Amino acid sequence: xxxxxxxxxxxxxxxxxxxxxxxxxxxxxxxxxxxxxxxxxxxxxxxxxxxxxxxxxxxxxxxxxxxxxxxxxxxxxxxxxxxxxxxxxxxxxxxxxxxxxxxxxxxxxxxxxxxxxxxxxxxxxxxxxxxxxxxxxxxxxxxxxxxxxxxxxxxxxxxxxxxxxxxxxxxxxxxxxxxxxxxxxxxxxxxxxxxxxxxxxxxxxxxxxxxxxxxxxxxxxxxxxxxxxxxxxxxxxxxxxxxxxxxxxxxxxxxxxxxxxxxxxxxxxxxxxxxxxxxxxxxxxxxxxxxxxxxxxxxxxxxxxxxxxxxxxxxxxxxxxxxxxxxxxxxxxxxxxxxxxxxxxxxxxxxxxxxxxxxxxxxxxxxxxxxxxxxxxxxxxxxxxxxxxxxxxxxxxxxxxxxxxxxxxxxxxxxxxxxxxxxxxxxxxxxxxxxxxxxxxxxxxxxxxxxxxxxxxxxxxxxxxxxxxxxxxxxxxxxxxxxx
Amino acid sequence: xxxxxxxxxxxxxxxxxxxxxxxxxxxxxxxxxxxxxxxxxxxxxxxxxxxxxxxxxxxxxxxxxxxxxxxxxxxxxxxxxxxxxxxxxxxxxxxxxxxxxxxxxxxxxxxxxxxxxxxxxxxxxxxxxxxxxxxxxxxxxxxxxxxxxxxxxxxxxxxxxxxxxxxxxxxxxxxxxxxxxxxxxxxxxxxxxxxxxxxxxxxxxxxxxxxxxxxxxxxxxxxxxxxxxxxxxxxxxxxxxxxxxxx
Numbered sequence: 001x002x003x004x005x006x007x008x009x010x011x012x013x014x015x016x017x018x019x020x021x022x023x024x025x026x027x028x029x030x031x032x033x034x035x036x037x038x039x040x041x042x043x044x045x046x047x048x049x050x051x052x053x054x055x056x057x058x059x060x061x062x063x064x065x066x067x068x069x070x071x072x073x074x075x076x077x078x079x080x081x082x083x084x085x086x087x088x089x090x091x092x093x094x095x096x097x098x099x100x101x102x103x104x105x106x107x108x109x110x111x112x113x114x115x116x117x118x119x120x121x122x123x124x125x126x127x128x129x130x131x132x133x134x135x136x137x138x139x140x141x142x143x144x145x146x147x148x149x150x151x152x153x154x155x156x157x158x159x160x161x162x163x164x165x166x167x168x169x170x171x172x173x174x175x176x177x178x179x180x181x182x183x184x185x186x187x188x189x190x191x192x193x194x195x196x197x198x199x200x201x202x203x204x205x206x207x208x209x210x211x212x213x214x215x216x217x218x219x220x221x222x223x224x225x226x227x228x229x230x231x232x233x234x235x236x237x238x239x240x241x242x243x244x245x246x247x248x249x250x251x252x253x254x255x256x257x258x259x260x261x262x263x264x265x266x267x268x269x270x271x272x273x274x275x276x277x278x279x280x281x282x283x284x285x286x287x288x289x290x291x292x293x294x295x296x297x298x299x300x301x302x303x304x305x306x307x308x309x310x311x312x313x314x315x316x317x318x319x320x321x322x323x324x325x326x327x328x329x330x331x332x333x334x335x336x337x338x339x340x341x342x343x344x345x346x347x348x349x350x351x352x353x354x355x356x357x358x359x360x361x362x363x364x365x366x367x368x369x370x371x372x373x374x375x376x377x378x379x380x381x382x383x384x385x386x387x388x389x390x391x392x393x394x395x396x397x398x399x400x401x402x403x404x405x406x407x408x409x410x411x412x413x414x415x416x417x418x419x420x421x422x423x424x425x426x427x428x429x430x431x432x433x434x435x436x437x438x439x440x441x442x443x444x445x446x447x448x449x450x451x452x453x454x455x456x457x458x459x460x461x462x463x464x465x466x467x468x469x470x471x472x473x474x475x476x477x478x479x480x481x482x483x484x
Numbered sequence: 485x486x487x488x489x490x491x492x493x494x495x496x497x498x499x500x501x502x503x504x505x506x507x508x509x510x511x512x513x514x515x516x517x518x519x520x521x522x523x524x525x526x527x528x529x530x531x532x533x534x535x536x537x538x539x540x541x542x543x544x545x546x547x548x549x550x551x552x553x554x555x556x557x558x559x560x561x562x563x564x565x566x567x568x569x570x571x572x573x574x575x576x577x578x579x580x581x582x583x584x585x586x587x588x589x590x591x592x593x594x595x596x597x598x599x600x601x602x603x604x605x606x607x608x609x610x611x612x613x614x615x616x617x618x619x620x621x622x623x624x625x626x627x628x629x630x631x632x633x634x635x636x637x638x639x640x641x642x643x644x645x646x647x648x649x650x651x652x653x654x655x656x657x658x659x660x661x662x663x664x665x666x667x668x669x670x671x672x673x674x675x676x677x678x679x680x681x682x683x684x685x686x687x688x689x690x691x692x693x694x695x696x697x698x699x700x701x702x703x704x705x706x707x708x709x710x711x712x713x714x715x716x717x718x719x720x721x722x723x724x725x726x727x728x729x730x731x
Binding site: 455 | 533
């Protein structure tokens with residue numbers, strides 16, 4: 001007479017990856033292996049000016065002198081950089097696209113399936129999108145409307161041609177190519193990305209969004225994003241990422257640089273859902289090695305990072321803020337969910353240089369399955385950073401008993417007027433908690449989603465409205481299982 | 485309403501319930517009393533479908549349906565409710581939203597239209613008066629940072645909102661001071677009706693001063709060793725469980 005238990009927590013966290021489909025668009029051209037020739041090809045193919053090629057080559061030569069970092073709490077076999085495809089563009093009509101109507105219908109369908117409409121005025125009516133497929137930006141919506149406001153939003157390749165002065169002035173000033181191994185690699189071989197420029201006294205009239213999709217097996221995606229916000233301006237930017245299921249691990253090494261001038265504000269949100277790889281082995285998942293950094297250059301400027309990290313076999317990223325301007329503010333809100341065999345080592349760096357600078361770190365790590373989830377953060381208060389303040393809160397939620405959560409907070413204070421607070425908690429979703437919901441007639445999947453959303457609430461409320469719902473659903477989806 | 489025959493249950497390889505027989509009809513209030521470790525709470529948990537119960541055997545019919553074959557959420561949707569001895573904290577989940585989820589789950593299962601937050605708020609404010617819960621209480625996270633008494637009151641509020649046919653109250657009186665006990669018991673009394681049944685699990689006679697049971701059962705070592713009316717509870721109070729067993 002004894003009944004089977006309806007559904008275990010384990011079953012709930014095992015679910016299929018929804019975006020694992022592959023689009024049947026043949027890459028028009030792929031370049032495999034890394035050498036100066038590869039870099040010269042990419043640069044020539046993109047019709048780049050000489051200075052850009054020089055930048056790439058300098059980065060490459062520097063990269064050759066560097067060693068792959070091993071300090072992160074992640075484990076994977078060495079990457080063979082000669083097996084990576086450094087350039088892959090979808091086979092498209094050679095002519096330049098005049099309007100959205102000319103985008104390949106198959107590509108359009110792909111992005112539709114991902115919930116990203118490339119047709120303007122459809123769906124997210126107040127969000128401009130730059131869609132990047134493998135190595136190439138395929139479409140940017142609402143360009144004209146943004147132009148009226150003086151806002152530049154285009155692919156990085158286009159910006160190199162159209163706005164070379166801005167690129168020369170800012171590229172590599174926040175993340176120099178010497179910064180780290182993957183930053184050097186990206187600087188050598190980056191293929192596309194997004195560029196945003198908000199002129200003085202301008203509030204960007206809509207949310208800006210980039211959507212990254214890796215479609216070709218073995219291809220690396222190396223994109224670069226540069227956002228500049230002039231005095232008294234404001235922009236909110238969101239990036240989303242997915243990839244099909246592959247048998248081999250894919251490399252994603254991106255750079256994001258933000259520059260905020262006096263009294264300006266940049267809000268950068270990420271919903272990362274790269275394929276996480278096989279549930280049992282992690283095979284085929286994305287290696288996500290990303291360098292993201294913002295510079296609060298002007299007084300009273302503010303940079304706010306919000307990230308929802310749910311995908312990738314390995315995540316290695318620390319969106320950071322350099323608080324140069326007096327009274328500048330840096331924020332980092334993160335939810336990192338790892339299931340199966342995923343490994344995440346993520347956190348932030350808050351570098352206080354200016355006086356009266358403030359930073360706030362809220363990190364929520366959720367681990368399930370056999371995954372490993374680490375928070376790594378640095379709060380550094382410089383000699384001249386009078387009255388700097390930081391508040392850090394680091395919470396870990398464990399689901400089941402085979403996963404791991406770790407925190408590595410580093411604090412370096414050189415000015416005695418600083419005030420720092422650090423709070424940390426570790427909790428679990430227990431069968432008791434789940435039963436409490438069940439005993440009230442609430443099903444186990446709704447229960448898990450509700451408990452996790454409750455845990456992540458303080459981060460979700462930082463997301464732009466349109467995406468808060470998406471993020472909530474995404475977490476639900478990640479934890480979705482077959483009942484019975 | 486509820487018919488239990490030869491119910492046995494095992495937790496961690498230890499048999500806790502060793503053959504329980506009990507009939508509960510609509511409108512009745514049954515008090516289950518017994519010393520620590522007698523299996524009182526296990527009985528309530530087995531009926532609600534709690535985890536950690538290794539094996540439960542026997543025939544348990546709830547309105548004619550075999551209860552042990554039903555998933556815990558289905559038991560809840562069918563009208564079984566358990567007020568927890570130790571209500572679980574759920575940080576970040578709003579108390580009012582949680583109650584609305586549970587309320588809507590029930591409406592949905594009954595094929596009815598779900599209610600929106602505004603409609604539900606009216607109902608909730610009405611119900612919260614039953615256990616004298618102030619409104620700001622509803623905006624806090626479920627049981628998070630609640631005092632012991634507040635948690636117990638919150639359980640009875642849930643009972644009021646979900647309006648179950650069969651309520652299992654697992655030591656709802658433990659840890660309450662006199663005032664809180666009066667409020668909680670008053671709430672339970674207001675929820676009594678001729679088409680509903682209550683099983684009250686308790687150590688002490690104390691709560692029975694407020695809630696008059698129709699039947700009292702003494703549970704000892706996994707079996708009901710004596711049943712009677714409310715005077716049995718007073719006997720326990722005077723003589724202790726051991727003497728009742730010996731007698």
